Amino acid sequence: MNKAKPTILVVNDDGITAPGIKVLLEAMSEIGRVVVVAPDSPQSGMGHAITIGKPLRLDKVDLYEGVEMYRCSGTPVDCVKLAVNKIFKGQKPDLCVSGINHGLNNSINVLYSGTMSAAVEGAIEGIPSIGFSLDDYTLQADFSHCVKYVKELALQVLANGLPQATLLNVNFPNTPHIKGIKVCRQAAAKWAEEFDERIDPHKRPYYWLTGVFQLNDGGEDTxxxxxxxxxxxxxxxxxxxxxxxxxxxxxxxxxNV
Amino acid sequence: MNKAKPTILVVNDDGITAPGIKVLLEAMSEIGRVVVVAPDSPQSGMGHAITIGKPLRLDKVDLYEGVEMYRCSGTPVDCVKLAVNKIFKGQKPDLCVSGINHGLNNSINVLYSGTMSAAVEGAIEGIPSIGFSLDDYTLQADFSHCVKYVKELALQVLANGLPQATLLNVNFPNTPHIKGIKVCRQAAAKWAEEFDERIDPHKRPYYWLTGVFQLNDGGEDTxxxxxxxxxxxxxxxxxxxxxxxxxxxxxxxxxNV
Structure with missing residues (x-):
């Protein structure tokens, strides 16, 4: 931590109006100066997508008193790139936090998750970065039991730094009865897709992506x-x-060539 | 290779009409039975994005004689998921190849690339998978010097398999004077974003994502x-x-929590 009051970039993938980002920006406001840059619409499952074929919008908004906030028309990764380049202008923030996501991003989900990809992009930019996610997909998710852990992990990363070219993926169980923090490896798993096939009013088929989480790893270190x-x-x-x-x-x- | 004539899934991110996928499907047709599933529009930079908030279309098309082809309204990763589930119906193909991409996907680009993410998804599904990319972004790219290497690498992977939970990222220089094949690690690099800021006819700013590839790694093993x-x-x-x-x-x- 190179100054008394650290600067913290807050991003997410559920969009700027999601309850999860409000919890995160409030927690971070107790630690440092907060700048929020988040998608103007939900961007779940966007992975590490960036916007190449069309231009981006970045507008300052005034959602919560005293918080510097911007909404972005792009993906979560676009938000980090625009924040670093157009808002911080090369003066890197001390920390980048993403979330708190409505829904787990454990195991293989790190690849599909916009929340985690935003944190990965922060780390690529050389910013100590953390993604946070809760095991509750609903907009009514209760994040209150997460707050003290979010603050503690942010403070530890600010104080200790992270090994080069790494970041943290933090997931919370959906219970107030938390036993503690465990450092883990990503469990081996995949989504077994099923696809819900339907017929539109014009008699043509269409498919909804659905899936069942298929765990292939019983390790107690996961x-x-x-x-x-x-x-x-x-x-x-x-x-x-x-x-x-x-x-x-x-x-x-x-x-043979 | 578990049968005389292997089944090969061909995907890409430049879209089903891209010249690069035609070169790849023609090369693979000399090796096995080919099934092509590709996006109906260009999907560069989509990373590992999947389509959650809207349904998907999958339509059989007849672009090249004798080739089983489908266009998909989703991302490159959606294409692989739909192929495995709705076309192969659990009978996995023997190989999944993605590309040939118009443009390099070396180094950090593996994260942003739809071409590579499709190959990653193939590997997650347990299919031996390879992504191919050429150092030429144009639609006029000449892939002719790539073909013998594409075929050789596909044959080697079919014959030898790959270590569990791995795939190959293959990139070609844009020259017919190729010295050979080198097994490498991913070079440490990032994109230094610049963003081209413009003003629209309504006097509002917008941004085009641009960038300069910033290599932070002189290793001769990259x-x-x-x-x-x-x-x-x-x-x-x-x-x-x-x-x-x-x-x-x-x-x-x-x-402390």
Whole structure:
């Protein structure tokens, strides 16, 4: 923490009017100077998408008294890029927090989640970053039991920093009876898609993406295990996707070309 | 390879009419039975986005003689999910190839790329998967020097398989004078955003995302180095994003909560 009052960028993927971001910006306002940049509409499942084919809008809005807020027409990752470039203008914030997401982003969901991708983008920019998510998809989600953990984790990251090119993925169980914080690895899992097939009024088929979470990992060191046992899960995430362990294997291949 | 004639799923992010996917499906038709599922419009930069808030369309089309093809209204990842569930119906293809992308997807671009995210989704589904990209963004790109490498890599993956939960990210330099194939790690880099700010006819500002590729890694074992020296770069990619090396560090933190 390089100054008395840190600057904190708050982003999310559920959109600027989501209850989860209000909880997060209020918690962060107790720690530092807060700047909020969030999508003008829900952007769940946008992953690491960026907007290339059309221009972006960025407008200052006045939703909560005394909070500097901007709504952005783009994706969660666009929000971070615009914040760094057009609002902070190269003066990086001390912390980037994303969420609190309405719905878990544990395990494989780190890839699909706009919340986590915004935090990943913060980390790529060299900003210590954390994504927060709660196991409740509804707009009526109760985030009150999360607040003290959110503040503690933000303070720890500000005080200690994070290993280079890493960030934190923090998920909360939907219970006030939390046993503590567990540092975990991402559980191996996938979504088994089902697709709800329907017929439109013009007799043409269309499909709704649905799915069942398929856990392939019983490890007690995973985020899924921690959440099932009422712990807050903290997974350190990296954005270097190289499978280093596979390099020697591939180097043994003989290419006939 | 579990049968005489393998089944190969071909996807991309530049859309079903892109020249790059035609080159790829033609190369794959020499190896096996090909099924193409591609977005009905360009989806560059969509990363691992999925479509949650609206339904999807999937229509059979007849673009090239004798090739089973479908256009999808969703993202590249949606294409893979729909292919696995509605076309293959659980009978997994033997290989999933994505591209050939018009433009490089080396280094950090693996995160933003719809081409690579489609291949990642294939790997999550347990299908041996490869993403292919060429260092030429134009629709006039010449892919002819890529074809023999595309076929060789597909055959090697079909014959040897890949380590569990990994896939390949293959990038081609834009030259016919290729020195060979190099297995690499992803170079550390980021996009330094600039944003082109303009004023619309109603006097309101808008922003075009632009950027400069900022390399922070001179390693001769990276994909950037290989491509600059006219090698085909092959990076093994994993989708477990856990920063395993950071877990002991975080376990030393004392939480005051």
């Amino acid at each position: 985020d899924v295990w921690a959440l099932e046992h009422n712990y807050v899960s903290v997974v350190p995430v990296q954005f270097d996707m190289t499978a280093h362990h596979a390099i020697p294997y591939l180097n043994n291949w003989k290419f | 994909d950037v180095w290989a491509l600059e020296h006219n090698y085909v770069s092959v990076v093994p990619v994993q989708f477990d994003m856990t920063a395993h090396h950071a877990i002991p560090y975080l376990n030393n933190w004392k939480f």
